[in-house]
Amino acid sequence: MKRLKITNDHGWTPRTLRKQERKIKDASLRVRVTAVRLVMEGFLGKDVAKMVNLCRQSVALYVARFNEGGLDHL
Template sequence: MKRLKITDHHGWTPRKLRKQERKIKNAPLRQRVMAVRLVMEGSLGKEVASMVHACRQTVSHYVPLFNEGGLELLLHRDVAPLREPFLTEKQQKEIKQLVLTTTPAELDWDIASAWNTKILQSYVHHRYGISISREALRKLLH
């Protein structure tokens, strides 16, 4: 197996990286800096992985990131774009109001005296033409 190597220090020394670690409040980001610092100090990838409680492949991913773009790229985390909600705000309010004030039996939708996610799922599909999971409905109601 090939030894991990820092090819471009980008002006960082192990001492500067240790100071930077102390400033970072986010634990996973601090872990990245610590892993790079330990590799820079000469530790093997599997040793570093054990020390920072990560897998070896994760540490092997951090080193090229640092080599390519320094600390800025190492600490950069892409956030997934937010998905559009299944229901509009208006539809969500209607559903909440429906659940709070009526029963399926009162609407002649079902014989049940209380809403559950299965009944609500079929109601939403019929009313709005939207297929939504029962888990998504549960989260909406909470």
């Protein structure tokens, strides 16, 4: 299994994503942003999936979408 990696941060850092998470009212979007942030911080996809109660494939999809277009694509 290939390690998930943020290839384009679109100007976001783990710290700024954490601040953004607090502002997001939509719970499902908040989970997606949290998953991306945890991958950005270096956690494995399977560990992130357990932390946010998602399947590994969903985490991989969210990371791919973020890499493609930032938060707008989540």
